[in-house]
Amino acid sequence: MGLTGGFKELRPAYGFDDVAIAPGSVTVNPELTDVHFSIGQFTFDFPVLAAALDASVNPFLAREMGKRGGLAVMNLEGLQCRHDDAEAAIQEVVAAAQEESAAVIQRLTAPPIKEELIGRRVREIKENGAICAVSCTPANTKKLAPIAVDAGCDIFVVQSTVTTARHLSRSVRGLIFQELIANIQVPVVVGNTVGFEPTRELLECGIAGVLVGVGPGAICTSREVLGIGVPQITATIECSAARDDYYRATGRYVPVITDGGMRNGGDVCKALVAGADAVMLGTAFARAEEAPAKGYAWGMSTGHAALPRGVRIKPGSDTTLDRLLFGPTSRTDGSENIVGAVQTCMGMVGAQNISELHDAELIVAPSIKTEGKIYQQAQ
Amino acid sequence: MGLTGGFKELRPAYGFDDVAIAPGSVTVNPELTDVHFSIGQFTFDFPVLAAALDASVNPFLAREMGKRGGLAVMNLEGLQCRHDDAEAAIQEVVAAAQEESAAVIQRLTAPPIKEELIGRRVREIKENGAICAVSCTPANTKKLAPIAVDAGCDIFVVQSTVTTARHLSRSVRGLIFQELIANIQVPVVVGNTVGFEPTRELLECGIAGVLVGVGPGAICTSREVLGIGVPQITATIECSAARDDYYRATGRYVPVITDGGMRNGGDVCKALVAGADAVMLGTAFARAEEAPAKGYAWGMSTGHAALPRGVRIKPGSDTTLDRLLFGPTSRTDGSENIVGAVQTCMGMVGAQNISELHDAELIVAPSIKTEGKIYQQAQ
């Protein structure tokens, strides 16, 4: 045995900036493309979900998403179900000085989750007929899921940094997804996960959707603190392969939702070509005028009592839900008209629906900025 | 099935900055090299075309290119065929404040294309015997191509971001290239395209030239907004392989023209070594004193009514057509004497014509700037 044999192998992984989509031999008029996607019995008009951040999703934004045929997920463990006047709590975070903001978020996240508020928020979301999705972590799921479902929630999301079908702990019985699904009778979406095997095992539990993404950003807390992180293109490709494998074995198609790290319409298109059925965006929705926090954003973990992660950022309130999703836009940076971008991309690669978009080609083509662009075409 | 099998595969792609040309075993005196290239029955003295941008090509510049044995393409859908006094319209764009410029371009692109102006511009280009090439998008080709050909245009260019032989749309019949070619009796150049199969299909339609390049720049609108883009070296290699395959099958040789992303003579040389028969430059020609827009440049899509892309830039008016193409130059950045650079490169790799230049070797050798160049040779 020498240097060339028997070592731990490292497989390559790719993120959004590493790849690009290649056109194919057919083009399609974008008007002909179909971008709907489904979770369980529910079908949505476009494949872009709003993530369960207090700064992005409150009942109002969830209703507005519903009006447009989309889906927003509300976090049961954030401010909404701890404060009667959640909007006042959000404004308190917004009003805090930057250096105080983490402490303010921690303080406002300290009060207990009120069961009656879960019911109230669910009913607020459903006021005008929107499909209601709420989320919590595995630790609170057994307690909160039945309350939310009783109140009328349509889709339940179980979400933590890394969620697997098999969790070892000292407690007598942790969360068993099969039991949860058998008990609550609404589609259960679970995440986040990466990798073929972990996803395949979650699918076997009977879940109705899977959220893909663990530490996807090049610079993110999980990567610096824990060394853990899988770039989203590779994560999406592998989880989608698990979805296809499960579908071939069972005939049940479970959507893969890429969650995190996408910065513009191009990244969303790449996630879909990599195999995602939909994407989940956080900060993008915080930028809409309809969002609760006036252009500020912070993460699910910023209010953690013992190990707060992330800080309040201010992406700015510079768009509307309509412009963000459907345009029209005068911007050329891909920050608006995400659905339009997906349809235009589908046209260029000749895909008439998201399933055909999965067949488009991805190439490894790093986007490195170069200097001295003397002759670059102005086309 | 596990993590190591059955995933979507990503093939690597290379751009100009990723590669370099390696010298061979023979050198040739640059004076002995032949750089002509042909489209249909027309032969040109050098393989560098001016792209169909309003800021680069007007009838005057096209005539000047013709005098030198070269080819410029004029855009039928820009300002030239919408305004009697097109030069005044161009100067209006030039005079606009930067923040107003996109709106001004949009406004000036709003008037309809006048059929009589097509004829007038074609005749202006041909005044002194220049070969005349004009371009439009597939949507307008059926209508505008016969008018241009009737007026005496020699080469017709059909160009959009991605053009394929098969386009699906709701309209009863889209553009069929075989029909167009059968009807208009002048060589038809089509683009842009990337990839072996799409190019092979276009060649089967009987086209006389193919423009290569979709979102080639590292940072370009197509890449950010749509995720779509193929680096130009890989795009050129694949399209050239299709050309060679088609030539072996039919005996008809159709030139491949790499369009976009080239910043200096080195990039042009690399495109030719990758397999291109010629290159098309936009901003480079906008920098010539002979160009219409006094050192400004903007793209074909900047005036788009619904989805404007790109902005007016100012590369500056810092060269002449002669210096740009043939030197002499005192610059060492490759921004002038492009044809001379091609011939010197051919000398160093021992190629006596462009076809032999296709046989030179390319290596993967990223050009990353390094710091602390203490000992770098001053040779």
Next chain:
Amino acid sequence: MGLTGGFKELRPAYGFDDVAIAPGSVTVNPELTDVHFSIGQFTFDFPVLAAALDASVNPFLAREMGKRGGLAVMNLEGLQCRHDDAEAAIQEVVAAAQEESAAVIQRLTAPPIKEELIGRRVREIKENGAICAVSCTPANTKKLAPIAVDAGCDIFVVQSTVTTARHLSRSVRGLIFQELIANIQVPVVVGNTVGFEPTRELLECGIAGVLVGVGPGAICTSREVLGIGVPQITATIECSAARDDYYRATGRYVPVITDGGMRNGGDVCKALVAGADAVMLGTAFARAEEAPAKGYAWGMSTGHAALPRGVRIKPGSDTTLDRLLFGPTSRTDGSENIVGAVQTCMGMVGAQNISELHDAELIVAPSIKTEGKIYQQAQ
């Protein structure tokens, strides 16, 4: 024979920034994880050692590490065994102007090593029962090791930039590790090394631990001056393979300790996943309030008389031994709670001990900073 055959081959190597850890199919509650590690008969409660730098380890810090169940290594060739009042010497370095600091360190390193000080320092370290480890270079080992062992030192570390089992020199007999180990009767840890074969040969000598790392940093003196350096992930993978190979052959398990280049908890986790049983940190400990040099740090070679390397730096005194190792922390950059980060990482990859952590997956996923993070999730 042509260009494609018979050339010197270059194998790829990976550093901390090139890789990330991928989660697995099982998760574990961090409280269930076991992070102890052993050198010879000695077992430690956590796998993070303090490196033999004057700025990081004095007898006080070594005792403090011992109290917490950890290990610090003291350098016999630094200031501690040359000055009766070593703390005064350290403060002289700290008080020096930056431009004078290298000269001051050189001057203070000039006095001879005093044998009685070796004994005194060893006894100081062991005052409260800490396990005592001291280090010197191979050239001084024959002379200093017996003195240190007689004084009660528990573990002896032989350390130079590159140490091999076979060293050729003009002196009649150099250091023979087999003889040293036979003579001194305490576990001998040797380094630094990289590569399977060199490590395997060192293990054959009977050593009790191996320090991994030669010029690991992207920019380090060894790399610029000598061209020598192996990125730490590859170095750790290869040395760990030698450890496993030796264990299979002999049944003796010798810990691999990755030494150098780690900047945060994420890097420590990656080293352990790559195969290390423990890591050794230098500057990190210099940042603790308990460290001798008030937030300054300098290297073993800075005081070299003929070829000084490295300069005094000031990482700052911004943590405590407890916060550095165990938290709690309010920082999200991975600079505190290293042991907690290791346990959280183990939880996410489903490893209950360091040996299981070796089975986690590493992927190649370069962490390149990107611009324009428009949509990045605030999760």
Next chain:
Amino acid sequence: MGLTGGFKELRPAYGFDDVAIAPGSVTVNPELTDVHFSIGQFTFDFPVLAAALDASVNPFLAREMGKRGGLAVMNLEGLQCRHDDAEAAIQEVVAAAQEESAAVIQRLTAPPIKEELIGRRVREIKENGAICAVSCTPANTKKLAPIAVDAGCDIFVVQSTVTTARHLSRSVRGLIFQELIANIQVPVVVGNTVGFEPTRELLECGIAGVLVGVGPGAICTSREVLGIGVPQITATIECSAARDDYYRATGRYVPVITDGGMRNGGDVCKALVAGADAVMLGTAFARAEEAPAKGYAWGMSTGHAALPRGVRIKPGSDTTLDRLLFGPTSRTDGSENIVGAVQTCMGMVGAQNISELHDAELIVAPSIKTEGKIYQQAQ
């Protein structure tokens, strides 16, 4: 046939920043290492040559190199053989304003080469017994080589950007290396070249040494203007393979000299490990107090009448020939004590001579600067 077959292939190439040297299983005391190298019958004490730049080599510097057992090459086509008082001409370049410097160099390079000055410079170089090497381009070799040899020159260097054994030109007969070598009776060194085949063909001509390097720098004129350039590690590996292949076939060993792109001792060590028998440095020698141009440097082509390349730079006069070559040094950037660095490197990889150094291992380990070095070892 599809996208996956039949395309032009691109082989990877590596430069200094892409690789690092890995230590081996044996170490050697640097004092035991032997670094001599030979060209024909001449043996030199160290493998570092001074390149034929006017700013680096005049007769005085060549004599100083000779005193130390080394070799400097003087350019016959620069200022030395065009001006009786060449030092005055050099000072005129040095005194010129930066923006005038290229024009001044052009003007001073315009006067014809004087035959009597060739003889005078050769005699000046040999005054104290130094071995004399002079260089010119292939075009002038037939005329100048006999004059230089008659005057006593010991080694003749034929050098251009790319030199091959087969050059096609309109002139009846170009330079035939076999004839030159048969006629002039001194060792002929030829360059620059890259690639196995071109080098192998040059060796067949009977040359006594080969200079390796075409456009090696990441950013250099050849690369930007012509697209041509091969990173030096790959170039050296391939040329060295040709040398070894030729040696196996003929028993004649011809040294490979890597020329250009090296910035510090680490790069020099890497070139030697890649297979070079020696290296040639330009700007490094211009930095010595003994150099003619007071810390300025410019290239062979800066004075070209039609296509000047490169500009006058000022690396500064910050070392001496002795410190540059042999130290001692207080710098940690590898800019001094190059020979000492080579010997220390040889010690760490266990090589007792340059030939054994060729057997050391190179790894692909890009040196990318990273941010946030919190824990980096201060060792």
